[in-house]
Amino acid sequence: MRRLRRLKNKRAWLAAPYGVWAAGFIIIPLIMIIYFAFTSDEGGAFTLANFSEAFTGETVKALWLSILLAAVSTAICLVMAYPLAMILAERKRGAGGLIILIFILPMWMNFLLRTFAWQTLLEKNGVINSILSFLGLPSLNIINTPWAIILGMVYNFLPFMVLPIYNVLIKIDKEVFEAARDLGAGPWQTFRKITVPLSVPGIVSGITMVFIPALTTFVISDLLGGSKILLIGNVIEQEFKQLNNWNVGSAMSLVLMIFIVISMVVSAKTDKDGEGSLL
Amino acid sequence: MEENALSSVLIDMINISKSFGGVTVLDEFDLSIKENEFLTLLGPSGCGKTTTLRILGGFETPDTGKVMFGNTDITNLAPNKRQLNTVFQKYALFPHMTIAENIAFGLKIKNRPAGYIKDKIKYALKLVNLEGFEERSPTELSGGQQQRIAIARAIVNEPKVLLLDEPLGALDLKLRQDMQYELIRLKNELGITFVYVTHDQEEALTMSDTIVVMNQGYIQQIGTPEDIYNEPENAFVADFIGDSNLYDAIMIEDRLVEVDGVKFKCVDEGFGTNKPVDVVIRPEDVELTEPSKGIVTGRVTNLIFKGVHYEMEVKAANGTEWLIHSTGMKPVGEEVGIYVDPFNIQIMNKPEYSDEEAQAVEE
Numbered sequence: 001m002r003r004l005r006r007l008k009n010k011r012a013w014l015a016a017p018y019g020v021w022a023a024g025f026i027i028i029p030l031i032m033i034i035y036f037a038f039t040s041d042e043g044g045a046f047t048l049a050n051f052s053e054a055f056t057g058e059t060v061k062a063l064w065l066s067i068l069l070a071a072v073s074t075a076i077c078l079v080m081a082y083p084l085a086m087i088l089a090e091r092k093r094g095a096g097g098l099i100i101l102i103f104i105l106p107m108w109m110n111f112l113l114r115t116f117a118w119q120t121l122l123e124k125n126g127v128i129n130s131i132l133s134f135l136g137l138p139s140l141n142i143i144n145t146p147w148a149i150i151l152g153m154v155y156n157f158l159p160f161m162v163l164p165i166y167n168v169l170i171k172i173d174k175e176v177f178e179a180a181r182d183l184g185a186g187p188w189q190t191f192r193k194i195t196v197p198l199s200v201p202g203i204v205s206g207i208t209m210v211f212i213p214a215l216t217t218f219v220i221s222d223l224l225g226g227s228k229i230l231l232i233g234n235v236i237e238q239e240f241k242q243l244n245n246w247n248v249g250s251a252m253s254l255v256l257m258i259f260i261v262i263s264m265v266v267s268a269k270t271d272k273d274g275e276g277s278l279l
Numbered sequence: 280m281e282e283n284a285l286s287s288v289l290i291d292m293i294n295i296s297k298s299f300g301g302v303t304v305l306d307e308f309d310l311s312i313k314e315n316e317f318l319t320l321l322g323p324s325g326c327g328k329t330t331t332l333r334i335l336g337g338f339e340t341p342d343t344g345k346v347m348f349g350n351t352d353i354t355n356l357a358p359n360k361r362q363l364n365t366v367f368q369k370y371a372l373f374p375h376m377t378i379a380e381n382i383a384f385g386l387k388i389k390n391r392p393a394g395y396i397k398d399k400i401k402y403a404l405k406l407v408n409l410e411g412f413e414e415r416s417p418t419e420l421s422g423g424q425q426q427r428i429a430i431a432r433a434i435v436n437e438p439k440v441l442l443l444d445e446p447l448g449a450l451d452l453k454l455r456q457d458m459q460y461e462l463i464r465l466k467n468e469l470g471i472t473f474v475y476v477t478h479d480q481e482e483a484l485t486m487s488d489t490i491v492v493m494n495q496g497y498i499q500q501i502g503t504p505e506d507i508y509n510e511p512e513n514a515f516v517a518d519f520i521g522d523s524n525l526y527d528a529i530m531i532e533d534r535l536v537e538v539d540g541v542k543f544k545c546v547d548e549g550f551g552t553n554k555p556v557d558v559v560i561r562p563e564d565v566e567l568t569e570p571s572k573g574i575v576t577g578r579v580t581n582l583i584f585k586g587v588h589y590e591m592e593v594k595a596a597n598g599t600e601w602l603i604h605s606t607g608m609k610p611v612g613e614e615v616g617i618y619v620d621p622f623n624i625q626i627m628n629k630p631e632y633s634d635e636e637a638q639a640v641e642e
Contacts, residue, residue, distance in 0.1 A: 175369055178371065179373070181337075181359050182363075183388065183432065183436065184436065193384075
């Protein structure tokens, strides 16, 4: 027993590099954010003023808009990803793998580059509108609107919805679907009563993995939303970089983090088996 | 056996062929399943028995031929529209539902009233000896218990036919034997038809009214367990069912067969003269005598105690090797005589087609 424990202690040392990493780049910055959020920028005394200053009309509007756009994008991703994941899971392993590869190929390109590409495509005199006018069709004016931001979010985050759902679906024993059909369920009833409930862990994981980056992004809104549409990510960026107010910026970040933690706790509760969850 | 109870045909499979990716699994297959029958599809893996069951269940569509259920053609009917239920090999219980929800699944789909469903769950759990398991989760159950729930889930729908796909394959020996008796009891209590798939010949002999021996997509023999065991129609059946002494032989004339140069009297007639045949003699039908009283003499080369009997191997003077089951023991090296009652020698025609040829049983 004692030898086993010593062995375990030795093993624990293997985690030391990560421990140093986590302390230096995760825990200390977190403490600093909490510190800045609860202190005033003059003198460093304890205050809650940063929070009241952070949540004035403009920021609250940006937060709600962020939540709305992230939710809409997540919903679109789910609707698009689920059938795709089902088709992939039904195929033989090899063929499914190839499609998955083609599907994630764009992910190998730089995130900024991809979003810039959409900017060029969607511009007033961009590629898409040139083609549309060539064909005599009305032009598409969605650049610098929330629609362009949603498009960018869906395009960038869709694979993060497909993969966890696919991973859960391929693990379900095919006999279970046949058993449902055998007991009288039609294809739609089988989907509703068997496929969906059994894929909940994948759905929850997919929602988390799309919703959180969509909620916090400032690059997509910056490039595709122009300067007119501010999301919470842009507001926080402005506090830090333009207004140089770390205290209010930290307070905003902290509130956003609380939102994220809540969504993760909810998903961990739903996903009892712990398959594919982030916690 | 009970001829009148087994008389009316319930399902007719007519001229069914099915291939997967160019490999023929069933070839012009015909089978009638009678009402109230315990019918077993028996054969080595790849013989087409599971495909036959899946065609009955509606999970595969045959390339040619049709399936008649009474007077209705059900060949292309979806699985959920059939009056059959399946017990799957890996049980296929719904892991996100309780036992009660699993059993209620089919009844809820059919919108049965809640009171009726509750009674049915209770009845089914009693039938499979798992009363009080309603609120448990399938993951908490042992393999044998999951098996029983899978059966309960199927039978509450009152199917005319229950299809069972190697349902005891994953259980250990003792449990398997218990479940065999359980299944026979269930079948008698429910009074429905069972179609059972297995590669285990002992299981088939124990439970069935009718055994269908299959190999490479063809039916080798259909008969009662006694028929199949005592009068195998070809070498494959003889070899697959039980232990046997299987010899190439020549039918000299009616009632006389020659094995490795030694002539044996038998009771079969009508094979012609000097015709090559297969001969099967069960190990328990070989009698050991004084050397002078045997048809042929030999020496014991191997001896194993099997509990109920001894298993001995004897190499005869003419080179034939004999497997013998006997309650009397002869030590290794002893000179013995071998005698076989003419009635216990089974003569079989050689297979006509090369692809029906008997092949070594893969186990």
